[in-house]
Amino acid sequence: MPESLPATALQLRSLVQADGTLQISLEPVPVPQPAADEVLIRVQATPINPSDIGLLLGPADLSTVQVSGTAERPVVTARIPERAMPAMAARVGQSLPVGNEGAGLVIAAGASPTAQALLGRTVAVIGGAMYAQYRTMVAAQCLVLPEDTTAVDGASCFVNPLTSLSMVETMRREGHTALVHTAAASNLGQMLNRICLKDGIGLVNIVRKPEQAALLRGQGAMHVCDSSAPDFMAQLTDALVVTGATIGFDATGGGTLAGQILQCMEASIARRTPSEYSRYGSSVHKQVYLYGGLDTRPTEIHRSFGMAWGVGGWLLFPFLQKIGESAAQALRARVAAELKTTFASHYARTVSLAGALSADAIAFYGARNTGAKVLIDPSR
Amino acid sequence: MPESLPATALQLRSLVQADGTLQISLEPVPVPQPAADEVLIRVQATPINPSDIGLLLGPADLSTVQVSGTAERPVVTARIPERAMPAMAARVGQSLPVGNEGAGLVIAAGASPTAQALLGRTVAVIGGAMYAQYRTMVAAQCLVLPEDTTAVDGASCFVNPLTSLSMVETMRREGHTALVHTAAASNLGQMLNRICLKDGIGLVNIVRKPEQAALLRGQGAMHVCDSSAPDFMAQLTDALVVTGATIGFDATGGGTLAGQILQCMEASIARRTPSEYSRYGSSVHKQVYLYGGLDTRPTEIHRSFGMAWGVGGWLLFPFLQKIGESAAQALRARVAAELKTTFASHYARTVSLAGALSADAIAFYGARNTGAKVLIDPSR
Numbered sequence: 001m002p003e004s005l006p007a008t009a010l011q012l013r014s015l016v017q018a019d020g021t022l023q024i025s026l027e028p029v030p031v032p033q034p035a036a037d038e039v040l041i042r043v044q045a046t047p048i049n050p051s052d053i054g055l056l057l058g059p060a061d062l063s064t065v066q067v068s069g070t071a072e073r074p075v076v077t078a079r080i081p082e083r084a085m086p087a088m089a090a091r092v093g094q095s096l097p098v099g100n101e102g103a104g105l106v107i108a109a110g111a112s113p114t115a116q117a118l119l120g121r122t123v124a125v126i127g128g129a130m131y132a133q134y135r136t137m138v139a140a141q142c143l144v145l146p147e148d149t150t151a152v153d154g155a156s157c158f159v160n161p162l163t164s165l166s167m168v169e170t171m172r173r174e175g176h177t178a179l180v181h182t183a184a185a186s187n188l189g190q191m192l193n194r195i196c197l198k199d200g201i202g203l204v205n206i207v208r209k210p211e212q213a214a215l216l217r218g219q220g221a222m223h224v225c226d227s228s229a230p231d232f233m234a235q236l237t238d239a240l241v242v243t244g245a246t247i248g249f250d251a252t253g254g255g256t257l258a259g260q261i262l263q264c265m266e267a268s269i270a271r272r273t274p275s276e277y278s279r280y281g282s283s284v285h286k287q288v289y290l291y292g293g294l295d296t297r298p299t300e301i302h303r304s305f306g307m308a309w310g311v312g313g314w315l316l317f318p319f320l321q322k323i324g325e326s327a328a329q330a331l332r333a334r335v336a337a338e339l340k341t342t343f344a345s346h347y348a349r350t351v352s353l354a355g356a357l358s359a360d361a362i363a364f365y366g367a368r369n370t371g372a373k374v375l376i377d378p379s380r
Numbered sequence: 381m382p383e384s385l386p387a388t389a390l391q392l393r394s395l396v397q398a399d400g401t402l403q404i405s406l407e408p409v410p411v412p413q414p415a416a417d418e419v420l421i422r423v424q425a426t427p428i429n430p431s432d433i434g435l436l437l438g439p440a441d442l443s444t445v446q447v448s449g450t451a452e453r454p455v456v457t458a459r460i461p462e463r464a465m466p467a468m469a470a471r472v473g474q475s476l477p478v479g480n481e482g483a484g485l486v487i488a489a490g491a492s493p494t495a496q497a498l499l500g501r502t503v504a505v506i507g508g509a510m511y512a513q514y515r516t517m518v519a520a521q522c523l524v525l526p527e528d529t530t531a532v533d534g535a536s537c538f539v540n541p542l543t544s545l546s547m548v549e550t551m552r553r554e555g556h557t558a559l560v561h562t563a564a565a566s567n568l569g570q571m572l573n574r575i576c577l578k579d580g581i582g583l584v585n586i587v588r589k590p591e592q593a594a595l596l597r598g599q600g601a602m603h604v605c606d607s608s609a610p611d612f613m614a615q616l617t618d619a620l621v622v623t624g625a626t627i628g629f630d631a632t633g634g635g636t637l638a639g640q641i642l643q644c645m646e647a648s649i650a651r652r653t654p655s656e657y658s659r660y661g662s663s664v665h666k667q668v669y670l671y672g673g674l675d676t677r678p679t680e681i682h683r684s685f686g687m688a689w690g691v692g693g694w695l696l697f698p699f700l701q702k703i704g705e706s707a708a709q710a711l712r713a714r715v716a717a718e719l720k721t722t723f724a725s726h727y728a729r730t731v732s733l734a735g736a737l738s739a740d741a742i743a744f745y746g747a748r749n750t751g752a753k754v755l756i757d758p759s760r
Contacts (some may be wrong), residue, residue, distance in 0.1 A: 055659050087684050090650070091659075253683060269723075270470070279435045279471075286693075293683065301679040303633060303670070304467050304716055310692030311681075312667075315660055318688065 005031050005040075005108065005134075010073070010353055010378075012131035013095045015055050016080065016088050022060040024076040025069070026353055027095070031134050036110040039118050039139050041328045045155035046102030046130040047345065048356070048365050050186075050251070050292060056098045058091075059084035059296075062366045067359050074357040099130030103145065103154035104379070113140040124154035131353065133378045143332065149339060155375060156187075156345040161335040162290070163316045164192040167249050168201060169331065170319060173285065178202030180248030180261055182238070183294060184224070185212035185370045187345055188251075193221050194342045204236065204244030206257070212370055227257065233264055240268035248288040249314065254295030258288040258311050259302050266305035281306010289314035294368060347373050352380035385420075385488065385514075386412050390453070390758075392511035393475045394436050396460065396468045400442040400618050404456040405449070406733055409477070416490040418516050419498050424461055425535035426482030426510040427725065428629070428736070428745050428754045430566075430672060432525070436478045439464035441674075442746045447739050454737040479510030483525065483534035484759070494517040504534035511733065513758045523712065529719060535727040535755060536567075541715040543671070543696045544572040547629050548581060549711065550699060554667065558582030560628030560641055563674060564749045565592035566602070567725055568631075573601050574722045575642075582623030584616065586637070592750055607637065613644055620648035628668040629694065634675030638668040638691050639682050646685035661686010668696035674748060728752050732760035 008028040015023045030071075034040045048056070060078035069075035080088065104123040109115040123142035129135060132213045145154040171179045181192055184205035196203035197220050205216050213224045223239040225232060237243075246269070248261045266287040286309045290299065301311065320328040335343050348371060351361055356376050365374045388408040395403045408602040414420045428436070440458035449455035460468065482506040503522035509515060523532040551559045561572055564585035576583035584603045585596050593604045605612060619625075626649070628641045645666040653662075655746040666685060671694045676679050681691065700708040715723050728751055731741050736756050745754045 259678070283698060290683070291687075298639070299679075299681040299683060301681070303673065303679060303693075307671075307693030307695045308698065310690055310693070313683075313687030314689030315687045318663060 007031060009133035010227070011129065011133070012098050012353060012356070014058070015095045016058055016097050018092050020082060020085055022058050022076075022078045022080055024056065024357055026073045026357070029132070032136055034108055034110045034136050035116065036112045037115055037139055038110045038136050039106045039115050039123070039142065039368060040108035041102040041104040041125065041135045041137060042107050042143075043102050043125060043130055043132060043378045044151035045104065046099050046376045046378065047156045047159075047347070048161050049100060049156070050294070050368060051159060052098055053365065053368065054101055054293075055096065057362070057366055058088060062323050062363065065359055065362055067357065072354055074354055076357050076362065097129035097132065097150045099132070100128060101126040101156065101158045102135075102376075103151040103157065104135070105151070106142075109139070112139065117143065118142060121145070122149065122151050122154065124157040125280075126158040130335075131356070131376060131378065133353070139373065143336065144363065145339075152350075152375065153339060153344075157335060157339065157343075159316070160188045160191055160345060161339075161343040162320070162331055164188055164195055165331045165334065166316055166319050167192060168195055168199070169323065169327075170289070170314070171201075171286050173249050173323070174247060175285075175325040176245070176247040176287075178204070178243040178245035180204040180245050180288075182206040182248070182249035182257060182261075183208075183292070184221075184352055185253065187213050187373050190216070190219060191343060191345075194218055197221075201251075202245055203246075204239045204243055206236070206261075215370070233260065236261070236264040237267045237271070237314065240264055241271050242270075244272065246284060246286050250288055250290050251292035252295040253293040254297035254299055256300045256302065257295070258290060258299060262290050262305045262309050262311075278306070279307035283308055285309065287311075291315065345369075345373070347375040350375045350377050352376070353378045361363050387411060390512035391509065391513070391731060392478050392736070393690040394438070394478050394710070395475045396438055396472050398472050399731045400462060400465055402438050402456075402458045402460055404436065404737055406453045406737070412516055414488055414490045414495065414516050414617070416492045417495055417518055417520070418490045419486045419495050419503070419519050419522065420488035420641070421484040421503060421505065421515045421517060421522075422487050423484040423510055423512060423515055423758045424502075424531035425484065426479050426756045426758065427539075427727070428479060428756065429536070429539050430674070431539060431667065432478055432480055433490040433745065434673075434750065435476065437742070437746055438468060442743065443740055444741055447737065452734055454734055456737050456742065464717050477509035477512065479512070479756070480508060481506040481538045482510035482515075483531040483537065484515070486522075486532070489519070498522060498524065502529065502531050504537040506538040510702045511736070511756060511758065513733070523716065525719075532720060532730075532755065533622070533724075537715060537719065537723075539696070540568045540571055540725060541719075541723040542573055542711055544568055545711045545714065546699050547572060548575055548579070548698055549703065549707075550669070550694070551612065551627050554627060556625065556627040556667075558584070558623035558625035560584040560586065560625050560668075561631075562586040562628070562637060562641075563588075563631035563672070564601075564633065565595050567753050570596070570599060571723060571725075573599055574749070577601075578722060582625055582737075584619040584623055584625050584628075586616070586641075595750070598610060613640065616644040617651075619645045620644055621651050624648075624652065626664060626666050630668055630670050631672035632675040633673040634677035634679055636680050636682065637669060637675070638679060641668050642666050642685045642689050642691075643682070658686070660732065661688065663688055665689065667691075671695065726751075726753065730755045730757050732756070733758045735760075
């Protein structure tokens with residue numbers, strides 16, 4: 001695999017400046033020689049996940065996006081509203097690399113046998129800074145893709161597959177038997193639906209548009225509730241009665257949705273197990289985890305569902321740490337085995353690094369719409 | 381202990397009617413012969429705790445209170461706002477006894493040796509329906525008070541002492557080393573302050589008036605933050621930096637306070653352990669439990685403290701069940717040993733059962749003010 005390497009290559013950087021300007025640019029960085037236990041990957045496919053958009057665009061006002069620079073090295077600027085700046089304090093002035101996960105070809109390797117064994121293989125990795133032409137990585141942390149699997153197939157191996165599987169695992173470990181998911185027509189939501197259909201787990205999908213409901217039903221989803229429907233609360237309660245779901249994962253985070261889910265869970269418990277009045281509500285614990293913040297408003301909880309409830313943040317990596325290496329490895333093994341079926345991802349567009357910085361592309365993925373997932377191919 | 385027993389005696393009842401009327405009355409109920417393992421208690425002291433007020437008054441508008449009936453058997457009515465009625469559905473039409481805990485004299489006992497041993501003793505009990513002249517109770521569930529301890533001393537043996545001790549126990553079991561408490565000038569708050577001073581645990585007391593802060597400082601409290609002060613958030617953050625508290629117990633439940641506590645916890649963690657920017661916030665779990673609802677507004681959480689956080693309901697009895705009988709017994713033993721010191725309660729007034737139904741008394745305890753705890757003596 002002899003390939004002449006440039007001394008420097010481009011890496012995408014996001015910078016919040018003290019004056020409230022967001023700047024996104026492609027910066028030349030050295031292409032390092034891999035250490036003994038490392039490999040050098042030519043990145044060929046790296047998705048723009050919702051979790052990347054937060055770091056990439058911050059709270060910038062997308063109506064103020066301006067693109068300058070050159071065709072090869074565009075520079076994006078946008079204005080961050082003043083009220084959003086305090087939360088940015090910790091990153092002001094730091095030029096941050098972006099891109100959680102991706103896949104590509106191993107074009108150089110350190111001296112260790114583990115590293116050498118990967119030369120010429122296509123691997124998937126997670127670890128940040130993937131929006132770049134090259135990325136070094138410890139060989140042992142690479143997921144080697146099967147021979148018939150491309151970098152595009154493996155680009156989204158980690159975030160969505162492990163997140164959706166870990167939601168089901170959280171459900172089991174916390175003693176629940178079915179679950180609720182919001183923004184359920186997302187790539188992640190479709191994946192979770194496939195897991196639950198395959199494993200026979202009750203899943204209540206919450207979407208906010210009729211066409212999203214139709215999309216999920218077309219994929220076999222049994223319980224889909226449209227939050228824009230006038231009878232949403234009744235729909236949701238009915239689905240909770242049937243499934244018995246008492247845990248939910250909410251991608252929206254803000255507004256009243258998490259509290260509405262808890263309220264309908266409590267109503268469903270009352271219908272499933274009618275009993276005497278208790279001033280403290282049912283004793284069945286009801287939990288909603290907020291794993292995203294698509295809705296940036298405050299979380300507003302109208303407490304009308306007793307005292308046995310919880311709302312909180314949920315993140316993949318702390319969860320994987322908590323369950324330990326062998327349990328996490330079991331989840332990764334399942335992803336690898338079902339990469340082209342259960343855990344397949346779909347992209348609306350593929351762009352180059354420079355293409356990801358076009359005004360048109362930013363407007364497209366920045367809107368965070370269903371079905372608008374973008375893949376970056378930095379080798380283009 | 382020969383005492384001639386009446387066939388019936390009075391028990392306080394709270395009834396929500398379908399038309400939105402709350403009715404509180406004293407109803408004659410049979411005085412039962414205790415079964416073999418039971419005792420009959422003449423109730424002499426039973427407190428009106430915040431948790432009792434919820435059941436007693438419901439969401440009634442106290443400006444509409446009217447008292448009719450006779451001096452011995454007054455009948456209170458008040459109007460429940462229409463918007464509050466849906467949450468009352470499960471109790472409409474049920475005449476509910478009230479009163480979580482209390483103490484009194486054992487005046488009759490079943491045939492079992494355990495029951496007979498209690499004849500003539502003053503005992504404290506928990507189990508509801510204590511706002512009554514008599515109460516039967518399984519003998520084994522009675523806490524026998526020491527000879528030098530009166531029913532008044534033992535009236536509040538359970539709810540506040542076990543709640544405050546269980547907060548500290550929850551703190552320890554969930555891996556925290558210091559805690560935050562709101563409405564901290566309450567009877568419960570003063571008790572928690574005494575526990576923490578005695579045990580050397582960092583406690584951040586949040587109050588909403590300068591005189592409440594002064595009261596707690598006068599009792600040795602080291603960290604008191606007044607939420608009415610313009611620099612409340614800075615005060616709170618400073619106290620959290622010093623104590624390292626990452627768990628809080630909030631009696632107010634509504635509004636922005638729980639979220640503010642989480643925000644200040646996150647800021648204090650950043651000051652205690654400065655590190656690189658993480659878009660997900662610190663990885664230290666921050667928890668606020670809502671154990672009351674003094675503020676009936678929705679809980680409004682401005683998420684600005686990363687993803688490692690939780691908010692949820694917390695109740696004493698599910699907690700005691702979770703930790704198991706021997707751990708719960710250890711907490712009860714400590715309460716008994718420190719009943720006149722750490723766990724002493726103070727009452728602003730003592731009233732009869734009929735007196736508890738006067739307009740004046742209802743306005744007094746219904747306002748839920750600091751230092752306005754009322755004790756009922758049904759033997760008056």
